[in-house]
Amino acid sequence: MSAHAYKKKNPIWDWLTTVDHKKIGILYLVSGAFFFLLGGLEAILLRVQLLYPEFDFVGAATFNQLLTMHGTTMIFLAAMPLIFGFMNAIIPLQIGARDVAFPFVNSLGFWLFSAGGILLNLGWFMGGAPDAGWTGYAPLSTTSPGNGVDFYVLGLQISGIGTLIGGINFLVTIINMRAPGMTFMRMPLFTWSSFITSGLILFAFPALTIGLALLMFDRLFGTQFFAAEAGGNPIIYEHLFWIFGHPEVYILVLPVFGMFSEIIATFARKRLFGYSAMVFATALIGFLGFMVWVHHMFTVGLGPIANSIFAVATMLIAVPTGVKIFNWLFTMWGGKVSFPTANLFAVGFIPSFVLGGMTGVMLSVPPADYQYHDSYFVVAHFHYVIVGGVVFGLFAGFYYWWPKIFGTMLNEFLGKLHFWLFFIGFHLTFFPMHFLGLMGMPRRVYTYLSGQSLDEANFAASIGAFLMGIATIIMVWNIIQTAIKGKKAGNDPWDGRTLEWAISSPAPEYNFAQTPLIRGLDAWWLEKRAGNKGMVPAEPLDDIHMPDASILPFIMSLGLFIAGLAAIYSMWVIAIGGLVLTVVGMVIRSVIDYHGYHIHKEDLPAEGGKGK
């Protein structure tokens, strides 16, 4: 397919320098999957420790490191990059664009994320991982001995910059790069929800950055922002963390709501029921998501007025979420629903997530929350929404878009086995945790005493966790099998509705030889129903302008990585050297023009030219 400048490229160099959104998407997916397995392994170790009362497997100190790194890894290093992976791989295809608005920034976002993620995990090998919980509450985090929490503070700041610029990139991409006719109210729901999520990232991540920066000053430079004896107040950190932390929940879950909307509609062979209601519900959830952070702090002692206001605001979120559930159900109502693995995860998500939503409303009641808070009830709740919602969604999206991203079909039998084992393991793990919490078990405890009636439910939860582990191994096996001898996928294996299914699998480097004309919601479905073989082009066939690959994002991220690592050990000369490396990268990028290159229309493969 190629007669352009790339043909002799070393593959490693190619992956390090790529600015192609599809390749960056794959990079995100691969590293997200790696960290998902790592976080899963940490969870398994936690559950082994909790198999029996007063059991000694990893011990108290390691347990706290594991629980901190499990949460931090799963949220920041697994769920976030997997979502960014799908956004990268799919959104430009869905809106008929050739790339994202800022391909260079896109690559920089990925490399910053990976630099931060690696830095965060280095603690394991350099004297102890972070151990103050994924929330990193001061003063525990500011007084935690050793360097563990420094890895958390600096790793998250670096990967946070990556996430922030990634979010900005997608905001601009979705606003500016839509194909002719792709109005906002014709955008697929995954694009819509990713758009709203990007907005949330823009407003939420700065709060986290500030909180982490203050922690960093307290730990590395001797300030006392959170030290009560010096007039500081740790509650400020809690506010900053949750002003970020609550929207973060929606940053994770809104894109998968979008995925479900498309997967359910595709496999029901029906248009999404109440499209505009779904869009407004998504926007409303995003908006309200910023108004409810104090419900993570009901027991902090902010008083009954604050607690009541935030309680009612929290309850309100249930309304748009309920609207979504009913719209999904009525999308299937009257449809012709089939159940490949992708849709099994989507359909399995509905009751699981509704249970998480139920406990969410229960948690919004402050007096009851005084009992639930920081108990296993909360652990059950947020795993019901994050595993039952986000992880189910990522699995669904994974099975659904795999053919488009890699051009092969995953094994359906192994996929179904994966679903059923994971679904059963998930409920077996987390359902008993509701009762553990109500029976008086606080969260984040490395052990529990015998004779407090907590044994059976903990044992069940651990067995469930092992089942989820086995299910995940089956998925990995499925990926390996498919990589070796997967059968080739067609362009449109699911009878899809949105634009990405109109082009070849995997998509060519330039996505669309001719930018398509969008004639309505579910653009590809409309053309298919009208009997067309492809999209109608919105422009004549011409040379395609492509952005230049660049090693600079990698080098700039490497500079921040060096700076962060050196700062942890107070090696300031090296730290400044790292920052200088980053700045030099920025200067080079600013002063040298990159003209990109063209793929000539004569070089486009005949069948690649969609529309003819």
Next chain:
Amino acid sequence: MQMKRWKNVWRFLPLLSVIALTLTGCGNEQLTALLPKGEGAEMQFNLMMLSLYIMIGVFVVVALIYTIVLLRFRRRGEDDNEIPEQTEGNVVLEILWTTVPIILLLILAVPTVMATFALDEGTDNPPEDALVIKVTAHQYWWEFEYPDLEIKTSQDLYMPTGERVYFELASKDVLHSFWVPTLGGKMDTNTATVNKMWLNANEPGTYYGKCAELCGPSHALMDFKVIAQEREDFDAWAEKMQNASSQAATDQAQQGEELFANSCIGCHAVGGEGGNTGPSLTNFGDREMVAGILEHTDENIKAWIAEPGEYKPGNNMPAFGDQLNDEELDALVAYLNGLKVEE
């Protein structure tokens, strides 16, 4: 005949399930929030149930539609190529599933706000005759001070039943959270601010308390007990605490007292005397547990003094295993076990 027997079984089923739940499903009755034994815990339990019932109602509706969808609207075989009608949506339905939840949430919100204020009632200005207890959390133990009674103790919290007891909560080091599930919900102990709450125990008994905020390696082991007594029993206890003697009764205990005065008193107070970086031991002999987690036996006391980090990793007490020999440990144990105010 057959029918009738089944009928009877059905009649007993709800009863059986309630008993089964009470026996197995609600947990340890000194620890669980599901069998509330305090005014606050009851209010909280009632709200839990109200919200649960509303939510079960919603779940039933969702489950019903879900089941119908999965049964009726499946694709029949690979060659089922029928294209269903592409419905855009339905405004009436959208309004319905927007307004009904709002009404349900209003039903929940009103008692929620009322209870939120009720649980805070009087905490800023407790009634004059009310008992106020200052709780100070430390890594990894609890200090209880009764300012009006001039009593200070630790690990075992004594309180009267049948009245609201007011708490002022704070922490000395990192954030902790004070939680006695059976009597009422938790409240964080902060470093920069003092939090206030009340608890009211319905009946005498011993209730387990936990720390509910990650506070370091031994967070899991930061247990305490609440001993609720009738008012006159509590008053008697308070008086005994005020007059507690730290005099050793035997020669061995005498030796222990001297050791204590040399090695321990810098951190541990007995009566009014001694430091307060470690738990007060005035009524140590009365406590059911050593350090809140070990059964109260001579062996456990000795093992704890010798190597505290073994039992509560990361705690601040130094190990005395190298400094004290067996005889000295025995003497200390004898002295400590003699520190009691109850029979």
